[in-house]
Amino acid sequence: MKKLIVASTSTVHGSGYLEYILPTLEQHFKGISEILFIPFARPGGISYDGYTEKAKEAFEKIGIAVKGIHEFDSAKDAVKQAQGIFTGGGNTFELVNQLYKHDIVEVLKEVLQSGTPYLGTSAGSNICGVTMMNTNDMPIVYPPSFDTLGMIAFNINAHYLDPDPSSTHMGETRETRIKEYHVFNETAVLGLREGSWLEVSGESIVLKGELTARLFKPSTEPIELESNTEVSI
Amino acid sequence: MKKLIVASTSTVHGSGYLEYILPTLEQHFKGISEILFIPFARPGGISYDGYTEKAKEAFEKIGIAVKGIHEFDSAKDAVKQAQGIFTGGGNTFELVNQLYKHDIVEVLKEVLQSGTPYLGTSAGSNICGVTMMNTNDMPIVYPPSFDTLGMIAFNINAHYLDPDPSSTHMGETRETRIKEYHVFNETAVLGLREGSWLEVSGESIVLKGELTARLFKPSTEPIELESNTEVSI
Numbered sequence: 430m431k432k433l434i435v436a437s438t439s440t441v442h443g444s445g446y447l448e449y450i451l452p453t454l455e456q457h458f459k460g461i462s463e464i465l466f467i468p469f470a471r472p473g474g475i476s477y478d479g480y481t482e483k484a485k486e487a488f489e490k491i492g493i494a495v496k497g498i499h500e501f502d503s504a505k506d507a508v509k510q511a512q513g514i515f516t517g518g519g520n521t522f523e524l525v526n527q528l529y530k531h532d533i534v535e536v537l538k539e540v541l542q543s544g545t546p547y548l549g550t551s552a553g554s555n556i557c558g559v560t561m562m563n564t565n566d567m568p569i570v571y572p573p574s575f576d577t578l579g580m581i582a583f584n585i586n587a588h589y590l591d592p593d594p595s596s597t598h599m600g601e602t603r604e605t606r607i608k609e610y611h612v613f614n615e616t617a618v619l620g621l622r623e624g625s626w627l628e629v630s631g632e633s634i635v636l637k638g639e640l641t642a643r644l645f646k647p648s649t650e651p652i653e654l655e656s657n658t659e660v661s662i
Numbered sequence: 663m664k665k666l667i668v669a670s671t672s673t674v675h676g677s678g679y680l681e682y683i684l685p686t687l688e689q690h691f692k693g694i695s696e697i698l699f700i701p702f703a704r705p706g707g708i709s710y711d712g713y714t715e716k717a718k719e720a721f722e723k724i725g726i727a728v729k730g731i732h733e734f735d736s737a738k739d740a741v742k743q744a745q746g747i748f749t750g751g752g753n754t755f756e757l758v759n760q761l762y763k764h765d766i767v768e769v770l771k772e773v774l775q776s777g778t779p780y781l782g783t784s785a786g787s788n789i790c791g792v793t794m795m796n797t798n799d800m801p802i803v804y805p806p807s808f809d810t811l812g813m814i815a816f817n818i819n820a821h822y823l824d825p826d827p828s829s830t831h832m833g834e835t836r837e838t839r840i841k842e843y844h845v846f847n848e849t850a851v852l853g854l855r856e857g858s859w860l861e862v863s864g865e866s867i868v869l870k871g872e873l874t875a876r877l878f879k880p881s882t883e884p885i886e887l888e889s890n891t892e893v894s895i
Contacts, residue, residue: 442830473838474845520842522801562801565833568755568808569795569843575804597675599856600798600821605706609753610802612707623832639790 432457432546433580435557436626437587437638439518439550447487447550449624453637455491458513458546463494465511469527470552472521480517488515505533508540518551518587521564525556526572538578547580551587557629559586559616563607581627581634582617583662589620589643604643604651611647617662618645619654627660634660665690665779666813669791669859670820670871672751672783675882680720680783682857686870687841688724691746691779696727698744702760703752703785713750721748737764741773751784751820754797758789759805767811774813774850784820790862796840814860814867815850816895822853822876837876844880850895851878852887860893867893 434450434457441449450510458464468480475483481497488495495515502505508514514537516524528534541547555564556577562584592602601609607618621627625638636642641653646662656662667683674682691697701713708716714730721728730747734740738873741747742829747770749757761767774780782790789810796819796856825835834842840851854860858871874886879895887893 438832440832442832471842471845472834473841523842523846562803564801567796567798567839568801569839570846573807575801588831590833592833598823599671599673599675600820600823601705606802607854608801609704609707609756610800612704613756613803 430544431541431580431629432544432629433541433557433629434548434626435554435581435585436548436550437554437621438587438623441624442476445487446483450626451487451491453626454488454548457548458491458493461493461512461546462569463496464488464513464515464548465498465507466495467514467516467524467553469498470517470521472517472519475519480519484515484517498531504533505536508536510535511540511545513546514540515546516550516553516556518553520569521552521561521566521659522570522572523554524552525561525575525577526570528556529573532574534578538580541578541580554585554587554621554626557581560584560614562610562614562616563605571618574585581629584616584618586618586620589595589622604645607645607651611645615647617636619643619660620645620651630640638659663777663864664774664813664862665777666774666790666862667781667859668787668814668818668854668862669781670787670854671784671856674857678720679716683859684720685726686859687721687781690781691724691726694726694745694779695800697721697746697781698731698740698831699728700731700747700749700757700786702731703754703757704751705750705752708752713752717748717750718867722882731764737766738769741766741769744773744778746779747773748781749783749786749789754785754788754794754799755801755804755805755895756803757785758794758808758810759803761789762806771811771813774811780813787818787820787854787859789865790814793817793847795843795847795849796851798836814862817849817851819851819853822855829877837878840878840884844878848880852893853878853884858889
């Protein structure tokens, strides 16, 4: 039975890395002594070791050890044997690129489907969707596909931002971008604001955190979903 | 001899479509009665006809007719025979996807190299670079390649935005994204602010408009280029 936390961000403004969500993670990873960290998204170009160290420091506070997937001889075996998995944020294109390069897309689907507890933040949440097509990231590498894990039946737009009515900038708003997406695609998109996350438990998907989330479907007006309710598309 | 205008945006705040740059375009397309419009980027999902109409209305003011590439039987012949070409902004992924689908990447390179006057705005400027890897757009479709026209030896980041020191949003700044790009790539990137454009004339590339532009190269601090000076990487 799937057991996932799909979080918009690792960090909310004015708080430490993963700090806002640590009490939730303590429950989520209960009974687990070590989790596997996937540092492939490399925010700011940080090294795998440097990024894993950052995850270690956060999880130490709830008594859980962290090992980076790059420390294993076989990435595939590491995923298969993991007690729990955390994929950190950064660049979604590079993350997806490395998932394919290490040939762990299928094995990730299998273990997540069978119940290995998973945490994704930002890019790590994006890959839980059907495709990575609603990432906000820059296409700095060309991955072999935009298809991702499909653990939820919709896509995630992390760090969702409402339009700023005072802006004079002519770049597209987030909402416009997602509406453009729906000219070409049918899959629903959930705009998750910073501080929001999804608790996926089997087929149940509940929105958590203090904010509402914005659900986009083709040819209909977006709707705001309340916190602590089921996300049903 | 190349003759290109590579503009950050079609529209500056508080002004009509292409209005700020019309006097420049009047010179740029002097002696030309009709230009070919490439509407593939479809901003907001607008139809090819609707988008072409918009371009028509703007160019009418300087006495130039506009015909959409979709109105021709052969896109390739349309490019070959064009007196001038304008590629509008919108979604860069879909634009590049359609350039490959219509098999006009090579013929565009040829005619631009031979001197067909070209205007690009936003996504239409992005494709003048070596790759589309510094677009701000959402990857709503999967193009067969990120390689673009390479009419200039660097990439363009259009609608360049300086970091907002008052922001509490944890998404990456534009500068962070470009720095992440340089962890994986060597090609320089020019951040063109709205209202700025490049005048490319043969091997000369001059920054125009009132603002400076920000040039990013691997392993060095970004530098601000002055307006009315040569862009040399």
